[in-house]
Amino acid sequence: MEQLEYFYTVTLIVQILHSLEELSTGFHKKWYLFHMPFWVFLLFEILFTALWISVLLFQAFPYREIFQASFMVLMFANGIQHLIWARIEKKYVPGLILAPMHVVIFLLYYFKI
Numbered sequence: 001m002e003q004l005e006y007f008y009t010v011t012l013i014v015q016i017l018h019s020l021e022e023l024s025t026g027f028h029k030k031w032y033l034f035h036m037p038f039w040v041f042l043l044f045e046i047l048f049t050a051l052w053i054s055v056l057l058f059q060a061f062p063y064r065e066i067f068q069a070s071f072m073v074l075m076f077a078n079g080i081q082h083l084i085w086a087r088i089e090k091k092y093v094p095g096l097i098l099a100p101m102h103v104v105i106f107l108l109y110y111f112k113i
Contacts, residue, residue: 005056007109008068011075012052014105018078018098019045027094032085076106 022028028041055067079102086093 003109003112004065004068007105008072009056011072011102011105012056014098014101015052015075016049018095018102019049021098022095025094030094072106072109075102079103079106 023038023042023045028036028038052067052071055061055064055071058064061067079099082093082095082099083103086096086099
């Protein structure tokens, strides 16, 4: 398994766990941009996860490497966003426990550590 695919797979696993953390801690009610019904957030998470699992499983997925690299950057930004949100709130925010993992994994990949 090449390096991008390995780190993509690890990032995807962390994201699935991160989504479960957000679903179980009420992210849909506490997000600073807008509130949404639980079913809307759940549907989004299911579709979002299905897309990224498809990128992992289907070798012939168009622009697969670009999608994988973009996902890693997106999750890095997501991790940073959670850390900044928690710093502003000065308390736990939904998704904060696993958010630093996105930052660490991306930096390990980026700096080829």
